[in-house]
Amino acid sequence: MMRKSSWLVLSVLVITSMALSSCGPQPTPAVEVPAEAPTTAPTSAPAAAKEATLSLTSNPESMNPLYASTWYTECVFDLILLPLWNIDDQGQYQMELAQELPTLQNGGISADGLTITLKFRDDANWSDGTPVTADDAVFTYDMTMSDGNGVFSRYPFDTYVESMTAVDPKTLEIKLSSPYADWSTSFFTGISRVLPKHVLQPVFDQEGTLDNAQWNRTANIVNGPFTLTEFVSDDHLTLAANEGYWRGRPKLDTLFIRIFADDAAQLAALQSGQSDIGSYIVGDQIPTLEATGMFETPTSANGYIVTIFMNMDPKTAHPAMTDPNVRRALALAIDRQLIIDQIYNGIYTIPATYWDDTVYDNPDLEPYPFDPEGAKALLDEAGWTVGTDGVREKNGTILSLRYVYISGDDTTDTMVVTFQQMLADVGVKLDIIQNTQEVLWASYGDKGELAIGNYDLTQWSDGMWYFPSPSTSYFLCSEIPSADYPTGYNWFGICDPALEELFAVADIEVDPNKRIDDYHQIGKIMYDQTYIIPIRSDPDVWAVNTRLKDVTFSGVDPLMFAYQWDVK
């Protein structure tokens, strides 16, 4: 057996490891929020600090918007970095850095629509007291376009902006190279934010790049309702109320953000009280949360739906998929309401078009009904007759379709298996293949499964990437990937001249009512041709502990109302 000295050594080792760990992996510290000195002697015990914990199921990549790409990171930006304006859950613009939204009427937009002039508010400051100015916006644009920076995206600046100038410290002038209908939902709003020039210009001057700037992790100078005091990657962020926020100090003193690897860990944390606000709640978790009596589960529309996409490219598709009657039959064969009720506890709705629950959704279109007999009739009419094994065939070709999708959660797996059964009932065989996002969504050049057309059906949650902007390039002929254009996103092989024309018109249409009409027509064409099969809505679903109050969200800028969250 081990000697006493060995036991002692082992015990010291364990205790030392624990002590070292408490001081080993230091989180990236930022400026500490200074405590204010009391001017008079307190007459009663100080009120307990108001704290809340929000949980996310993915790690924010960077505190610098130039290097960020995910919704989770955008949520953090809502708390620490202000956009020009936010868009609330009613679709109304709420000014933040900008004094007012530029329009033709107020002279903020030139008659030709190519010059946008906006003014920054006077009381918007960085947390070190430096005013936020137009120079910060110009600097951000310059850094986005600089070859020294490996930014996530230069869009839309690289496509639509000719120049950006600070006419004076508070006036920004943007010159467009061509009319751009979505400028108000993509310039320094959404995931795009203004950077502090006075902090980052010296870094760029010295390093020639912002890629490794310390500010990207610490974000110690910000302008949002909260300041970042601690960021431990894959674990948590700690945010403190920003006394200098132009709307006034937020009601919460501290907001913690816990990062979890998956939904199950988040659910456990919510139930055990270690998280107050849960994000991206999955439908089958809602009964569990509501049964605790501690949670409400508000939702906010975000322009996304879960939809089935299909390969219709004649060069690679199953011959059946090029026939709109077959595609319509597939849509009619799926009982989406049953799936929503049984798998998702009835919390979602069935969309009719890609622009579900927005003004761009054609009100004359109803979701495809569940009509298996109608599906069978369409398949019979298309020449696909039922074989002896129950699977349809035509001219020696079996109606066996390859369904590929991104694996990851049980409810999606259950949904897909349910599709398989429903389609089998009308004589369509479905081969299900799971894979990862990196393999399925790889480019044509990297032999991505979808890009090279090695599938018949697929599904994921998609929609308006720059919600509430309706623009998408998914369905354009020019976006079909090939050896000459390997990065195209039209993995579905859709090439419809009528659609092309409408998208081109809508993309530059600055009259909002005409634009809505354009998208109604687009939706009608896509519906008639069954270019997609919408399955269910996919709003943001939150879980909010009832110990909190005034917790509301927006589907566009999710945490824009965090400054008013409070503890009961």
Added chain:
Amino acid sequence: MTRYIIRRLLQAVPLLVIITALLFILTANLGDPLAAFGGERRRLQPADRARLERQLGLDRPLIEQYAIWLVGNDWMKVDLDGDSIADSYGTRRGVLRGDFGDSFQERRPAIEVIGERIWNTLLLMVASEIIVIILALLVGTFSALHQYSFWDHLITTLSFIGYSMPIFWLALMLIYLFGVNFQRWGLPSLPTVGMYDLSVGPTVGQIALHMLLPLTALSVVSLAAYSRYVRSQMLEVIHQDYIRTAYAKGLSERTVLRGHALKNAALPLVTIVGLDMPLLLGGTVVTEAIFGWPGMGRLFYKASNAGDIPVTMGILFIIAVLVVVFQLITDIVYTYFDPRIRYE
């Protein structure tokens, strides 16, 4: 012995080159790293994809990417601005000079990303390994000495149950019992996620408290396996002639067990522990994910899924080096347990 050690270390160099080359090829074929950019809600614009491929070096042939990973590109000119003219020197120094590259996901040095997680994983895994080894020796020895007794049967039954339990199920059960239900029943509950209470901060007490559940989950399965192994080795050793001779000489049971039996029974265990030690750094994906422990396992899973080559290769390289080092250490430790073993 010294020559032996030097020879082994020199042999390790070409071995590591071959291992890293193979790992690099496998890692690079996990999928398209750029497909993960944007998460589930956004996709890269085509122009941005082409630019990022160039800036991250993903447009180069695989062999060139490996060479740059190994020796860097700051000594050669590259095309950074996309005008097809190589007019700027690269910025990479290569693994041989301590530069593992920048994480594609977090856009900062991969070694920094890995370094933040190493201590968290070592804390959990080393503590678990120590507990498992000590308890396995105690339980396994007791079980062997009381073969076929009630306690032996009980330990055997519990070992099979423990070994059969999927760790994710065990982890979730521990959370729901000690975290959720205890709280609901008004009992003191244990924290279920993270390394410490964010309101309190990273104190020794907080970390110890937060370690209880993940340590339990990790230890149960390993203890079940190790204790069975110790039991079978002890059973083989205590029936040897030299043990009978030791008893015949009048030595106490304690002396016989500690001085003779355990040393010989432990030799194979040394091999297993030696193989396990470098893998400790890989952490445990499931446990870290469920308990929200920010460790290497979770990082490796996330990085390999996202095609984050610098981080994935950094972790694999470290593990490969540790495997080589710990195999050497294991061989040296053998000579302590068995003086008959000598190396030239």
